[in-house]
Amino acid sequence: MKHFFRGLVSSFGVVTGYVPVAIAFGVSALGAGLSPWLTTAVSALVYAGASQFVLVGTLAQGATPLAAAGLALALNLRHLIYGPTLGDKLRGLGHRRRAVLSLGLTDEVFATTFASPLTGLDPRQRFAWMLGLECGAYLAWVGGTLLGALGGTAILSLSPILKPVLEFALPLLFVLLLEPLVTRARGAGAAVAGVVLAAILHAAGMTSWALIAAGLGGVAVGLIWKRP
Amino acid sequence: METPVTHIDFWLTIGLAAAGTYLLRLTGMLAGARQSDGESRVNRIFEPVGPALIAAFLWVELIPAHTLPNWPLLVLQVIALSAALWIKHRTRNLGIALLAGLLVYAALLLLRGA
Numbered sequence: 001m002k003h004f005f006r007g008l009v010s011s012f013g014v015v016t017g018y019v020p021v022a023i024a025f026g027v028s029a030l031g032a033g034l035s036p037w038l039t040t041a042v043s044a045l046v047y048a049g050a051s052q053f054v055l056v057g058t059l060a061q062g063a064t065p066l067a068a069a070g071l072a073l074a075l076n077l078r079h080l081i082y083g084p085t086l087g088d089k090l091r092g093l094g095h096r097r098r099a100v101l102s103l104g105l106t107d108e109v110f111a112t113t114f115a116s117p118l119t120g121l122d123p124r125q126r127f128a129w130m131l132g133l134e135c136g137a138y139l140a141w142v143g144g145t146l147l148g149a150l151g152g153t154a155i156l157s158l159s160p161i162l163k164p165v166l167e168f169a170l171p172l173l174f175v176l177l178l179e180p181l182v183t184r185a186r187g188a189g190a191a192v193a194g195v196v197l198a199a200i201l202h203a204a205g206m207t208s209w210a211l212i213a214a215g216l217g218g219v220a221v222g223l224i225w226k227r228p
Numbered sequence: 229m230e231t232p233v234t235h236i237d238f239w240l241t242i243g244l245a246a247a248g249t250y251l252l253r254l255t256g257m258l259a260g261a262r263q264s265d266g267e268s269r270v271n272r273i274f275e276p277v278g279p280a281l282i283a284a285f286l287w288v289e290l291i292p293a294h295t296l297p298n299w300p301l302l303v304l305q306v307i308a309l310s311a312a313l314w315i316k317h318r319t320r321n322l323g324i325a326l327l328a329g330l331l332v333y334a335a336l337l338l339l340r341g342a
Binding site: 012014015016017020038041042045046047048050051055059064065066068069070072073075076077078079080081082083084085086090093095098099101102103105107108111160161164165168169170171172173174175176177178179181182186187188189190191192193194195197198199202203205207210211214215217218219221222223225226227 | 237238240241242243244245246248249250252253254255256257258259261272273274275276277278279280281282283284285286287288289290291293294305308309312313316321322323324325326327329330333334337338341
């Protein structure tokens with residue numbers, strides 16, 4: 001239990017980052033025509049940040065379920081690499097525990113786990129720590145969504161700058177997440193490839209394809225540019 | 229639900245997205261369990277997908293499709309982004325940097341409106 005609470009405390013940074021973005025998602029989903037409860041259900045069940053914005057946006061535009069879900073999954077392809085990258089932190093954990101931790105393995109949870117020194121802990125303690133971290137992040141995301149969906153209009157009418165500020169939370173989060181990934185040439189090259197491909201297709205109005213192309217551009221960089 | 233999407237379509241989409249996202253995460257976690265001491269080829273290939281996609285998200289969020297960017301607003305956003313990055317370097321805390329970036333942006337919007 002002690003390690004669970006330590007993980008929960010370690011989730012503070014993620015929680016602070018999630019709440020404004022989750023409120024923005026709640027407000028944006030409400031604007032797309034979802035009820036507060038359906039909006040919260042999306043966050044509780046899908047729990048995948050940016051792809052939820054895309055999911056709700058494409059649904060509101062009348063996309064088929066397969067196309068909307070396929071696009072969201074294409075955006076989440078990067079989640080495949082988190083498990084192998086967390087090798088040391090997950091050492092000694094059985095399949096059942098890995099299955100539980102997979103429920104909450106978001107970008108920020110991955111980054112926090114990756115950056116935390118858990119070397120002195122045994123597998124049970126590491127599992128408890130990661131579970132605490134994931135619970136904090138999950139509650140912040142779902143709670144923030146509910147808050148945004150229930151009080152979205154009232155909250156936004158408090159000030160004319162609130163809406164643009166909340167909408168700015170997502171690009172801000174992306175910049176903060178991207179920065180440590182582009183300190184090496186390979187990561188920077190992948191980011192440039194992603195931006196160039198996305199910019200071309202986005203300018204042509206094909207935003208969904210722009211993101212898929214950026215992901216494929218990243219795979220191409222991974223195939224061509226060998227890691228030193 | 230007020231969108232043209234039916235409830236069945238909605239739940240089907242959410243179900244597919246939720247199950248698919250979980251399976252992606254689980255596959256990576258189980259692949260990690262089978263991984264030996266050496267690094268996997270899949271890991272090496274997929275590693276650049278993260279920065280490529282996040283950079284693309286950023287572009288799509290900041291630059292509107294079909295129209296020219298709102299340059300004065302973009303300048304304010306770049307200032308707020310730079311401030312957030314600086315604070316992240318100082319505090320090493322993503323949450324604090326995010327809040328600071330939002331506050332800087334809010335202050336800049338208020339100053340512009342004043």
